Amino acid sequence: MAESGAGTYEEILQDLLDRRVLDRDHSVLVQFAGEFDRGVTVRLGLRDVTFVNLEPASVSSRLPSALRADAHRMTAEDGSYDHVIGHAGLHHCSRPHQALYEMYRIARRTVVAVENQDSPLMRVAGRFGLVGSYEHDAVADGGGTTGGVDGTGVPNHVYRWTRREVEKTIASFDPGRTVPVEFRSRWLIGTDRALTPGMRSVLGGGGAPARARLVKGLNLGLNGVARRQGNIFGFTIRKDLSRPQTWIPVEPTVTVAEVPA
Template sequence: MRFEFSRSVVQRLMEAGALSPQGSMLAVCAGEAERDLFASLGLKNVTITSLDPVVTSGVMAPFTGSLADVRKLPFGDGAFEWVFVSDGLHHCDSPHAALLEMYRVATRGVIVFESRDNLLMRWGVKLGWVEDYELSAVIGNGGVCAGVNYTCVPNFVYRWTERDFEKAISCADPTGKPSFKYFYGFNAPVRNYSGLKTVVYKIAVLSGLVFSSIFKKQSNSFCMVAFKPTKLFPWLQREGEEIRFKSSC
């Protein structure tokens, strides 16, 4: 998790009134970092889920921990006000399907932290400073998990754009017009180089920081927020629990 970036974004959403400390939040693909984040912000009603059994060991206190696969969440439609994920969707074999499952169980919207697909990131991949396939996560977990769908196979890192996010959400919910908000930041990957490589990498990081501060969409830390529609499209009407097409249109 990009902790400071995540904290600043969630805090801004709280200050804007989008999030309430008492509101219900589901965190998927989550763990102790999310626990610490929400605790530091004073959130009260949080459920933390992942495929890692650690979430049910009691260490998620004061929050609830539950085993759950983001691709098929064991919760009803609209079970939580907000659903949160930080650097978890790119571990799924279908990031878009996981996103839409998050959206299904939310009443207000979803908060998604991932990397943005941009020129700076593509340069990083070509130079070997940024991974296309996330070997580091699997290696860091002893070669047994943290890959695609929490297996030992390193996942491809799917990076997003605003348009990509908006199209996926709009396909999932054609009942009204959702609204979107985006946040950008720069987070340099930790690399243990020596000698000249260290100097070159530090120069590249500084250049990336300056470049992304001018051109925000070239940032590598990216938060996408989707707010669910508050009213139906004019060609639709609600009849009891169902939404129907207006015959007069």
């Protein structure tokens, strides 16, 4: 199972509210939405929210009221929503860059995503079997028929991002403009359910309480010395702060909708 960045997700949205980048009356599209996402929006007091999921009634989302839509081919118009947000969903997509493009295209002000980070320490952990590359548990939860790539029963590859990759991807989406991206990362070695057999071996067989204490200490230590390389990776694409490239003499003619002045 991919590591959950639930706390980071809510922290980013609360920070945007505190800085008045996000207003509670702004329109928000929640991609890959589930019960968890609905709870976050309720706690934050967001009032104009649309929930979308490829398989809204699946065990991995459990939000039958969400609209059904393909993340790779959204029908919404450019700039239809002030903010488009998504938690732990891009790595379930067979074409994660295309799904991120659709989030970017539909958003007017910001795109918020929380995924897994690809870092030197994470790659070392992968080589030693301490983190998984495919999400088998999510498919097992779905009875072998859902929870995997594009909502199918095939376990998805856990696509992990780097800061540079996000920046290059956005520059490719919108080459006529410079678009700031804010990053937030942290270590969150997950719950007992999320641990690979290799990680359980490293932590020993002292039972769940003992492992929980070791995991807590491991998270604290890693965040103290190498937080930037953390497995949890949040980024906010600030379309509201985008500007034309200095080498373009006039406003770009091919661009995604902007926030009115």
